[in-house]
Amino acid sequence: MKFILSIILMFMLGTTMSVCAKLNYSKELELAAEAGDAESQYLMCHCYIEGLGVKCDYEKALMWCEKAAVQGFKSANTQMGYFYFSGKGVALDYKKAFDYFRDAAKMGCAEAQFMLARCFNEGKGVKKDNKRAFLWCEKSAKQNFMLAQWFLGECYFRGEGVAKDVTLAEMWLKKSAEQGFVHAQYSLGMYYKNCNSSNEYQELAKKWLRKAAEQNHKLAKKELNKEKKSQIITK
DSSP states (O other), rough: OOOHHHHHHHHHHHHHHTTTTTOOHHHHHHHHHHHHHHHHHHHHHHHHTTSSSSOOOHHHHHHHHHHHHHOHHHHHHHHHHHHHHTTTOOOHHHHHHHHHHHHHHHTHHHHHHHHHHHHHHTTTSSSSOOOHHHHHHHOOOOOOOTHHHHHHHHHHHHTTTOOOHHHHHHHHHHHHHHHTOOOHHHHHHHHHHOOOSSHHHHHHHHHHHHHHTTTTTTHHHHHHHHHHHHHHHHO
């Protein structure tokens, strides 16, 4: 699971920035940021991360993000956590990342709640605690955050931080898969493939594995190819 979560960090850094997809630097934005507007400071941070109308500069990105975070702007606290968790623009520091994620999580930020769960799950910046990881992940999942929904489903499957419950695992994986999260689509497809040999379940397995394969999930493609070869042999 740690390998997949490493991939997810990169995915999440992208999703955090996607809210600023139409963002571009402007003098008006900078003036608002300099006047102390927290949202403008946060947006300036992303301009410098992405090079949107300005040259990429993580030092300036960090400066603007920190100004917004000091004002309690939860998205900025979350982004500060990402900086320290990934070591992008700053020295890697899981303890500082944990502190920023915790602050934003307490403000109700679903992304931060998920990342706080990850910190507890992996023991990064805090003592490993699967029960707390589950509880924070659940808070995030209930806000419809698809990565948390996937992770919650995996927790129920494994009995990690909570009693094993296949029914709840399926429910949460499906919620995530329906939002398009590729790892949830693969996990759900494999669940249906292995839990019941009936035609109904095998068709559901193919449905979700195909969706994952369409997003270039290598293991999903491998499973579908195995199925095709099996059908050829039986014929």
